[in-house]
Amino acid sequence: MTPAAESGDADTVGRMGRPRIGIGTGLERARWSYWDQQAMLLPRSYIAAIQRAGGMAVMLPPDAALAEDPDEALELLDALVLAGGADIDPGAYGEEPHPETKGTVPERDAFEVALTRAAIERDLPVLGICRGMQLINVAQGGTLLQDLPEHYGHHEHRREPGTFEGADHDVRLEPGSLAARAAGEELHSTKSHHHQGIESLGRDLRITGWSVLDDLPEALEAPDRQFVLGVQWHPEADEKSRLIDALVREAAAARAR
Numbered sequence: 001m002t003p004a005a006e007s008g009d010a011d012t013v014g015r016m017g018r019p020r021i022g023i024g025t026g027l028e029r030a031r032w033s034y035w036d037q038q039a040m041l042l043p044r045s046y047i048a049a050i051q052r053a054g055g056m057a058v059m060l061p062p063d064a065a066l067a068e069d070p071d072e073a074l075e076l077l078d079a080l081v082l083a084g085g086a087d088i089d090p091g092a093y094g095e096e097p098h099p100e101t102k103g104t105v106p107e108r109d110a111f112e113v114a115l116t117r118a119a120i121e122r123d124l125p126v127l128g129i130c131r132g133m134q135l136i137n138v139a140q141g142g143t144l145l146q147d148l149p150e151h152y153g154h155h156e157h158r159r160e161p162g163t164f165e166g167a168d169h170d171v172r173l174e175p176g177s178l179a180a181r182a183a184g185e186e187l188h189s190t191k192s193h194h195h196q197g198i199e200s201l202g203r204d205l206r207i208t209g210w211s212v213l214d215d216l217p218e219a220l221e222a223p224d225r226q227f228v229l230g231v232q233w234h235p236e237a238d239e240k241s242r243l244i245d246a247l248v249r250e251a252a253a254a255r256a257r
């Protein structure tokens, strides 16, 4: 962490405005008021966590033109968050869907893969959460395990669909890694809700966190970048987590440079 990131945040924000944190939205059928339609959506917890950390959240819906030219959006941003959500279409890593791989949205996948590759290329700070960590791996040519319960014979990474209840296993973080520095500790409790995970690792990435349950990769990062981090758990759902604050601080420092 640079000194600029730790001190003078208020001055920096006053001069520069809040750091702009882009976050890819889901594309899902949703119901509200009288309506039942396709919607671009995110749980409020992601937006609230970015705002609490001092960032301005900029929602990025799937956009075919941006998938062609991601820099048009990235030029406006100081960091990129890849949120949780639907399983990634296994076609994106050259595999057939497992029966438990459901609700895929290839339009969102293609958009976010393009954004992620371009963000890593220009060394924009990136935080991938759950699906977002898997997406960083796929964007870099890695593959996913499509159904952890089949592979490991347990449901500890997602006890009950739709809640984090009971799935709060710990992860071990590599001492000195970005994951450990951002979390502020090397044994970290998590809010977990996933049934897929990393299989083969993508280019220029390193695994720096593992589940204490089964050694499943739970954090990955790009060691030759300032801040490219993926975590398999949900910091936005955990008031104690410092990960999103770390991203926003990094974005503020990058903005001030």
Ligand SMILES: [Mn+2]
Pocket: 156, 157, 169, 192, 193, 194, 211, 218, 232, 233
């Ligand atoms: Mn897990």
